[in-house]
């Protein structure tokens with residue numbers, strides 16, 4: 001499913017080179033549940049961005065579903081992101097002017113899906129995340145946990161193969177965090193490949209595979 | 224701020240151009256009312272060739288007379304000639320009396336000038352020098368001097384002379400500054416006797432066709448010069464020449480006004496660009512998110528461009544409302560001004576508004592679409 005070979009991502013900071021990712025080799029099968037831990041600045045987010053095709057590696061090859069991605073142009077990357085990858089972020093990144101429903105609907109709109117197809121799909125997703133009563137609310141009228149669940153619904157609405165979560169519970173209290181985890185684990189149980197970056201060992205423990213990073217390198221990869 | 228600028232721009236275009244057009248049409252209509260194919264002979268020579276105040280008041284170095292009119296009548300290309308003597312005299316019926324403008328002319332005045340009768344007849348055709356004691360009167364004169372009874376057939380005293388009323392003019396509003404409701408028309412020789420003068424105020428000539436106009440004008444000047452001991456002491460103006468001069472002046476005026484208004488539109492465009500740039504930088508992380516959920520560069524450009532266009536069109540519509548509002552107010556103050564913005568001005572204002580939305584929105588939109596998704600998500604640019 002995901003095959004990283006010798007991936008490097010270097011940033012040039014003045015005359016200093018920061019090796020955010022330093023020769024990473026990782027292989028992830030479809031349906032896996034992986035946690036990624038490591039100290040701040042170890043390259044976790046950079047890894048997730050590369051996996052999500054938001055960032056291009058400086059060197060190495062990245063095969064997604066057997067397809068080489070480093071040679072794709074921006075347009076193809078955007079389309080691949082739209083179809084295969086769902087993101088959730090620590091800070092939710094909902095659009096404040098849109099309702100929960102509209103936020104979830106957005107990827108479908110961008111993909112040109114017809115309104116009559118969009119509507120039931122969004123409704124069904126919101127219902128599965130116990131958000132049906134919040135469909136018409138704007139993000140500022142929702143709790144943190146509800147916002148993150150809206151973000152999950154948005155990530156799932158295009159039925160991607162991979163869900164990338166960068167500290168999804170980082171801004172949430174314990175109970176909301178547990179709800180969000182339960183939601184994404186439910187998706188994983190139905191087959192989606194799940195990668196969760198976290199600082200919380202308790203959260204990380206729930207995954208079946210644990211990757212630990214330090215200074216841009218994978219220092220531990222245990223199941 | 225932005226909407227305001229755009230509104231002001233469009234409002235200015237609409238209001239200013241319709242004022243310019245309105246003024247032009249007002250003058251054009253006024254001249255059209257003079258009748259068609261008309262050539263006007265004015266005693267006195269205008270040195271500048273323009274319309275000088277002395278000329279309009281009819282100062283006469285050498286008089287224009289009825290025999291001049293008869294001579295002109297015989298020229299080729301001339302269809303009709305109507306001499307004009309104008310003055311003011313007391314008009315009375317029994318004990319009722321009022322001061323009224325009196326116009327002395329011939330039966331030809333009606334077709335040349337485009338007068339319309341409400342009822343009765345106009346001046347009878349015939350010898351210009353014959354002094355028939357008949358009069359055609361305006362509606363108001365008829366009402367005031369013959370209250371409650373038919374004016375036609377009635378006797379009317381003007382100055383120390385008696386006239387029989389043969390016709391009543393229809394209400395045509397103002398015609399060359401004279402209210403057709405307040406007018407008395409009598410045969411030219413009667414008017415000459417009344418005002419004790421030989422000279423004419425004007426000579427109105429109607430050419431057979433439009434193409435004859437220049438020929439008739441030149442021939443008229445020649446003929447009168449010949450009769451006036453070789454001195455060219457009259458001014459001859461054609462309706463067309465006057466009209467086209469005014470037309471040019473007012474078109475230039477309208478264009479200038481439109482130009483001024485367009486500058487304010489351009490200013491609005493620059494403001495749009497600023498607003499959009501601010502909006503893009505404020506929404507950097509939104510752009511990042513859109514990219515994360517699979518929006519292409521084209522989609523993001525289109526999104527911001529649409530927003531810019533919507534903004535400018537909203538401004539344009541607001542501006543039109545204001546512009547039409549101004550027209551409406553001015554139209555109420557000056558009801559005689561036909562105040563409709565020319566269609567081209569409305570279209571131009573809209574097109575310029577949309578164009579400035581596109582032109583000035585494109586740069587910010589492209590900037591948004593080129594943002595690096597990772598940096599944008601972090602709110603960095």
Ligand SMILES: Nc1ncnc2c1ncn2[C@@H]1O[C@H](COP(=O)(O)OP(=O)(O)OP(=O)(O)O)[C@@H](O)[C@H]1O
Nearest residue numbers: 011013018019020039040041042043044045046047
């Ligand atoms: N755009 C950038 N320009 C320069 N350096 C960067 C950039 N993005 C990341 N880095 C550097 O790359 C390294 C890895 O950053 P990354 O954000 O992946 O860390 P992280 O593991 O996610 O940390 P945290 O736990 O704090 O989120 C850091 O040293 C960071 O300073």
Ligand SMILES: [Mg+2]
Nearest residue numbers: 044045046166
């Ligand atoms: Mg991070």
